[in-house]
Amino acid sequence: MxxxxxxxxxxxxxxxxxxxxxxxxxxxxxxxxxxxxxxxxxxxxxxxxxxxxxxxxxxxxxxxxGTQTEWTVDTGTFRGDLLAHTRRFADVLTGFDGRLAVGLVQARAADPELVDELEARFSSGARLPAEAVGRAVERGELPGPADAGLFEEVVASVMFMRWLWRLPLDEGFAEHVVDDLAMPVLRANAGRAVEE
Amino acid sequence: MxxxxxxxxxxxxxxxxxxxxxxxxxxxxxxxxxxxxxxxxxxxxxxxxxxxxxxxxxxxxxxxxGTQTEWTVDTGTFRGDLLAHTRRFADVLTGFDGRLAVGLVQARAADPELVDELEARFSSGARLPAEAVGRAVERGELPGPADAGLFEEVVASVMFMRWLWRLPLDEGFAEHVVDDLAMPVLRANAGRAVEE
Structure with a gap:
């Protein structure tokens, strides 16, 4: 043998x-x-x-x-970049990622240490690269540097919740997320960073 | 018998x-x-x-x-009201509500029609009463009427996501949610409503 x-x-x-x-x-x-x-x-x-x-x-x-490639885009405007990242996250969420996330939600109660380890190691698919914020500052679209992580915090959360409730993640919702939520948050925090 | x-x-x-x-x-x-x-x-x-x-x-x-009573507060300032509602939602979420929400997340795949019915009938515990926005407008803290639903959309989502990942919903996080997220969103949308 x-x-x-x-x-x-x-x-x-x-x-x-x-x-x-x-x-x-x-x-x-x-x-x-x-x-x-x-x-x-x-x-x-x-x-x-x-x-x-x-x-x-x-x-x-x-x-x-490891199989997910870093996704970047440069549309020429900050709003365009934010919209592109929002649309991209909608695609990710309505695909395998969303089902995987729901499957892992159960671990919160069943295995808290697993959740702690996943939280420490992996991010959502809604990351906005710092370069997108840098380009917006250069073009004068933001009054100063802002924490790109605020985009992920707001967009990943709001879209995941909406997806959980089976509400459409369509173009109208992407524009709402960008214009009414993400842009005001990034602008307000950029202004704050400049003032300090 | x-x-x-x-x-x-x-x-x-x-x-x-x-x-x-x-x-x-x-x-x-x-x-x-x-x-x-x-x-x-x-x-x-x-x-x-x-x-x-x-x-x-x-x-x-x-x-x-039906057993949940409508929760209202009037602290005298808009920031105070937003903080109180945010703290209250943190309490609700870290109690029975959060475990119930996680238990229901499974229904998204198992029984989509149930999810549609729950979505149409029930709201999260992070509702901001329209009166709180009205008082803020009267006091000049907001430039015009804003959709109070934006508070629930942002705060319930961001805090639920954070709670799912077992990160602390403490006073520092409540202030971040109010000052960095909820207030900029409500201000930006109030301004927009006035302009139109």
Whole structure:
């Protein structure tokens, strides 16, 4: 009997199975048995690599975020950049990301330490690059530097809540988010930063 | 054998059991069997009154919202009122409301029609009364009328997201929410309303 050769894609298949099961059934229902069945491996194989459900979930989320490419855009105006990032987050949220997020919400009660680890390591898909704010300041569209993180805080939260309630994330809503929420928040905080 | 007398508290006990199970285990895990066991009734009794899990959940949420009293405050300043409503929502969220909300998030995939019905009928606990905005306009703290719903949209979303990630909803965060997010949004939209 020869030793079975290392399968370089096996880890990836296992972690993809974790992601699929999180999105389909949620963290509480996901079992290592189900991961083994979905990935065509065995529980023993999985436990040789990861100690428990928390570890394999963190590894799967790291793989997921690793496959996401940094998304940037330069439309020539600050409003255009904000709209593009808002539309992009709507696409992300209505795709696999939203189902994955809902699957992970259960972990808040079931495994608080997992939530702490995910919070510390991964960001939402609504990040606004600092360069977009820098360009807006150069063009005089913002009175001074503003914390780009405010965009993610407001936009990711408001859109996730709206998506949870199954309300449309359409163009009208993207314009509302940018014109009525994100832009006022960034302008007010840019002004504040300049004054201090 | 006499007919068993009507128990006026029985419906209430059943609906309270639904709320407890939603908060403890979530919508997917909640079964009519578990509701019967928790409330000391039978499945037959429950099914005579409600047709299915969706109906009993809507009834339970109606009972829950019915027990919540309208909360108002008048601190003398708009910032004071916004802070008070923000602190109050933090209390609500870190109590039973937050666990209930997480229990219901599962329904997004499991029972979309339930989510649509809850969305149409019930609001979050972060409502800002229109009177608070009216007083701010009278005192000259806002340049004109603003949609009080913007407060709930921003504050409920941002605080729910933060609570999901187990980050502190403390006094410093309440001040950030009011000064950096809610106030700029309400001011910008009040200004806009006046201009039009």
């Amino acid at each position: 020869s030793v079975r050769p290392l399968d370089p894609t096996r880890d990836a298949r296992i972690l993809d199975a974790v992601l699929e099961l999180l999105a389909e059934a949620g963290y509480v229902s996901m079992t290592i048995d189900a991961v083994a069945a979905r990935s065509g491996t065995s529980k023993a194989t999985i436990y040789r690599r990861w100690r428990n459900k928390r570890e394999i979930t963190v590894a799967a989320m790291a793989r997921y975020h | 006499s007919v068993r007398p009507l128990d006026p508290t029985r419906d209430a006990r059943i609906l309270d059991a639904v709320l407890e199970l939603l908060a403890e285990a979530g919508y997917v895990s909640m079964t009519i069997d578990a509701v019967a066991a928790r409330s000391g009734t039978s499945k037959a009794t429950i099914y005579r009154r409600w047709r299915n899990k969706r109906e009993i959940t809507v009834a339970a949420m109606a009972r829950y919202h």
